[in-house]
Amino acid sequence: xxxxxxSSPALNKRIHSIDIVRGIVMVIMxxxxxxxxxxxxxxxxxxxxxxxxxxxxxFTRWITYLCAPTFVFLSGTSAYLSMKRRGDIDxxxxxxxxxxxxxxxxxxxxxxxxxxxxxxxxxxMLQVIAAIGAxxxxxxFLLKVNLKTxxxxxxxxxxxxxxxxxxxxxxxKAISVLLNIFFxxxxxxxxxxxxxxxxxxxxxxxxxxxxxxxxxKVFEREAASxxxxxLNCSVIAxxxxxxxxxxxxxxxPFPWSAQKETAMTIVSFFNVTKxxxxxxxxxxxxxxxxxxxxxxxxxxxxxxxxxxxxxxxxMFYYLIHLYLIRxxxxxxxxxxxxxxxxxxxxPFQFGRPASGSGISLGxxxxxxxxxxxxxxxxxxxYGNYKMQHKEKEWLRYL
Numbered sequence: 001x002x003x004x005x006x007s008s009p010a011l012n013k014r015i016h017s018i019d020i021v022r023g024i025v026m027v028i029m030x031x032x033x034x035x036x037x038x039x040x041x042x043x044x045x046x047x048x049x050x051x052x053x054x055x056x057x058x059f060t061r062w063i064t065y066l067c068a069p070t071f072v073f074l075s076g077t078s079a080y081l082s083m084k085r086r087g088d089i090d091x092x093x094x095x096x097x098x099x100x101x102x103x104x105x106x107x108x109x110x111x112x113x114x115x116x117x118x119x120x121x122x123x124x125m126l127q128v129i130a131a132i133g134a135x136x137x138x139x140x141f142l143l144k145v146n147l148k149t150x151x152x153x154x155x156x157x158x159x160x161x162x163x164x165x166x167x168x169x170x171x172x173k174a175i176s177v178l179l180n181i182f183f184x185x186x187x188x189x190x191x192x193x194x195x196x197x198x199x200x201x202x203x204x205x206x207x208x209x210x211x212x213x214x215x216x217k218v219f220e221r222e223a224a225s226x227x228x229x230x231l232n233c234s235v236i237a238x239x240x241x242x243x244x245x246x247x248x249x250x251x252x253p254f255p256w257s258a259q260k261e262t263a264m265t266i267v268s269f270f271n272v273t274k275x276x277x278x279x280x281x282x283x284x285x286x287x288x289x290x291x292x293x294x295x296x297x298x299x300x301x302x303x304x305x306x307x308x309x310x311x312x313x314x315m316f317y318y319l320i321h322l323y324l325i326r327x328x329x330x331x332x333x334x335x336x337x338x339x340x341x342x343x344x345x346x347p348f349q350f351g352r353p354a355s356g357s358g359i360s361l362g363x364x365x366x367x368x369x370x371x372x373x374x375x376x377x378x379x380x381x382y383g384n385y386k387m388q389h390k391e392k393e394w395l396r397y398l
Contacts, residue, residue: 015081015219017296020304022074023311024292025067030321031368032064037329037350038367040358048271055263057361065274068128069282070289072205073212075132079139080216089143096140102397103133114322116345123195123347131200135209151214154207161204162279165253185275195347204276223298230294237287244280245269251279309376312383315398320378324371333357
């Protein structure tokens with residue numbers, strides 16, 4: 001039948017390297033969100049602004065750049081592996097549609113609420129979860145398309161989308177809205193009381209998911225063949241990054257430049273653009289992701305056991321870690337002597353006073369470790385519960 005595909009016996013078990021790498025980046029992701037919501041200068045200082053940042057602050061932010069592209073890419077890969085296990089394209093299409101819509105709904109309700117803690121929802125931000133949701137919806141209509149075609153078209157978009165930066169400014173509200181949603185990040189003021197902000201434009205992130213889907217066939221190979229392919233992909237991606245970055249002409253809207261100090265020159269060199277992800281950004285962090293997948297292909301022991309606990313329940317982890325961080329923010333500001341009336345909520349406010357609150361970067365790392373340890377226990381419990389109750393269909397969406 002046309003809606004059936006041959007399932008692969010090699011895929012009956014989970015791919016441990018995917019769980020491990022996904023777990024690694026999710027642990028790193030918590031560091032960025034804690035820094036963003038709790039660091040003393042996070043409301044006034046950008047960690048990527050070369051005029052005010054420090055190497056330590058910059059690389060605390062930079063390492064977390066690995067999270068979103070890895071998370072999105074592996075979401076596509078997992079969709080492929082799930083389809084092969086299921087062996088039914090129509091069932092996979094229905095699941096991807098439902099999951100995509102659920103992720104978008106979750107982004108605009110649970111995630112946006114915990115970020116701004118604003119019951120009026122005066123701002124809705126389209127972030128990585130909604131971008132993944134949109135990617136799943138797009139993918140659901142492409143399941144019968146040849147994998148190579150999906151991969152090649154995705155690569156073509158990734159390599160060419162930086163050409164948009166050379167287009168002249170277009171003074172059209174309708175076109176501006178479409179560009180914001182699909183290609184270029186930015187806010188749209190819907191009314192004086194409501195802002196729609198696109199942080200993760202759909203197309204640059206959706207094509208990462210589609211590329212990950214087309215890459216899924218690699219995991220049908222034997223471990224030795226997988227490792228060779230992953231290492232080759234890592235070397236090619238990183239080599240292309242360094243070539244493009246040194247040439248300094250195409251692939252990122254902000255070229256690097258020599259600074260007064262060597263450390264800051266290094267910062268400038270690696271200060272690639274995430275919003276929207278540039279070609280150089282993609283190459284650098286795909287290269288690191290492939291390297292991690294290569295390193296963990298046949299890894300076992302305590303490292304696998306710890307990080308796969310997080311990696312097996314990504315959506316559960318994502319939601320719970322945000323709410324734990326929000327709780328930590330309240331504990332912080334009240335411990336620093338502020339009262340509820342001092343807290344600011346609404347667009348681009350994080351429930352903190354206008355000034356005087358926050359913790360040092362060293363304390364950010366300490367809070368990060370504490371929250372990650374607590375999350376391990378919660379994720380292990382939920383992972384076991386999910387395994388023991390496979391008959392509960394709704395658990396597949398969290």
